[in-house]
Amino acid sequence: xxxxxxxxxxxxxxxxxxxFRLSIPVVVASGPFAxxxxxxxxxxxxxxxxxxLMSATVFGGASQMVGIELFGQHVxxxxxxxxxxxxxxRHVLYSAAIGRHLAHWPLFQQAVGYFILTDPQYAIAExxxxxxxxxxxxxxxxxxxxxxxxWNILTALGAFFGQMIPDTHALGIDFLLPIYFLGLVxxxxxxxxxxxxxxxxxxxxxxxxxxxxxxxHVTVGxxxxxxxxxxxxxxxxxxxxx
Amino acid sequence: xxxxxWITIAAxxxxxxxxxGGHLVISRFENIHPRVEAGLNAVPAAVLxxxxxxxxxxxxxxxxxxxxxxxxxxxxxxxxxxxxAGAVVLIALRxxxx
Numbered sequence: 001x002x003x004x005x006x007x008x009x010x011x012x013x014x015x016x017x018x019x020f021r022l023s024i025p026v027v028v029a030s031g032p033f034a035x036x037x038x039x040x041x042x043x044x045x046x047x048x049x050x051x052x053l054m055s056a057t058v059f060g061g062a063s064q065m066v067g068i069e070l071f072g073q074h075v076x077x078x079x080x081x082x083x084x085x086x087x088x089x090r091h092v093l094y095s096a097a098i099g100r101h102l103a104h105w106p107l108f109q110q111a112v113g114y115f116i117l118t119d120p121q122y123a124i125a126e127x128x129x130x131x132x133x134x135x136x137x138x139x140x141x142x143x144x145x146x147x148x149x150x151w152n153i154l155t156a157l158g159a160f161f162g163q164m165i166p167d168t169h170a171l172g173i174d175f176l177l178p179i180y181f182l183g184l185v186x187x188x189x190x191x192x193x194x195x196x197x198x199x200x201x202x203x204x205x206x207x208x209x210x211x212x213x214x215x216x217h218v219t220v221g222x223x224x225x226x227x228x229x230x231x232x233x234x235x236x237x238x239x240x241x242x
Numbered sequence: 243x244x245x246x247x248w249i250t251i252a253a254x255x256x257x258x259x260x261x262x263g264g265h266l267v268i269s270r271f272e273n274i275h276p277r278v279e280a281g282l283n284a285v286p287a288a289v290l291x292x293x294x295x296x297x298x299x300x301x302x303x304x305x306x307x308x309x310x311x312x313x314x315x316x317x318x319x320x321x322x323x324x325x326x327a328g329a330v331v332l333i334a335l336r337x338x339x340x
């Protein structure tokens with residue numbers, strides 16, 4: 001790895017920039033949320049450093065929002081941790097799905113790679129693997145590092161300037177992530193069973209959202225789609241496995 | 243150290259377990275059953291849908307229009323163009339619809 005890091009024009013450098021390019025929409029989409037998180041965290045009793053620490057160690061937007069919201073409501077600490085765990089439980093599915101593509105990395109690189117395995121990071125790595133090419137560490141970090149760095153810097157900035165964010169509703173920033181996630185869903189539309197899986201997950205997540213409530217709709221809806229796909233008779237079309 | 247500090251550390255450990263746990267458990271199996279694999283192939287669309295569908299419920303005409311436009315653009319263009327199209331429509335419509 002050290003030889004790769006020092007070589008100026010190694011293939012790893014090209015891989016890094018390929019990943020970097022793919023990270024730009026994620027940086028743009030998540031940036032407003034990092035600032036919003038920082039601002040809301042300070043409003044809920046966090047210091048600027050504590051807001052930064054949560055972004056740097058948890059690195060999961062939705063779960064961080066849930067965490068500061070519950071802390072502001074003086075919910076018991078163990079219940080806050082459990083809620084963050086519930087929101088992030090979907091990563092078990094990402095981890096299981098992407099593991100086969102990262103298994104050729106050295107252990108330390110794998111340990112780092114799983115630390116930054118977010119929703120968009122999973123989607124980027126999965127579509128690279130789907131195109132039939134190896135998911136290299138340089139490519140993976142190229143896609144992840146810009147998001148991680150901007151997420152932390154903008155969290156701190158948001159915490160500093162929290163009171164100065166203009167009308168967030170008029171700027172639409174509360175709805176940018178659903179649009180972005182929709183784009184990721186559309187990107188997988190050539191997969192077998194895509195439409196029925198999306199329909200099953202949509203119905204189940206909406207039902208769970210209306211009954212059990214957030215954050216469980218994520219876990220319930222995801223498992224509905226995955227179990228549905230597993231139970232369907234195989235379509236006869238053999239899938240190419242790497 | 244503050245309560246927030248310990249909550250954050252515990253949440254970070256719990257989150258890391260979710261990120262590495264699926265791999266640690268699944269990688270113990272030599273052969274992946276076809277049904278398990280079919281399930282794993284459905285993971286991204288299934289999970290990401292749950293981050294979109296319920297958000298539609300709490301939304302209004304401005305958001306719905308933005309999502310429809312973004313979805314149509316996604317049929318032809320890439321992720322960035324669909325995202326920008328959706329964002330522009332959303333911001334424009336919210337000036338009128340609130």
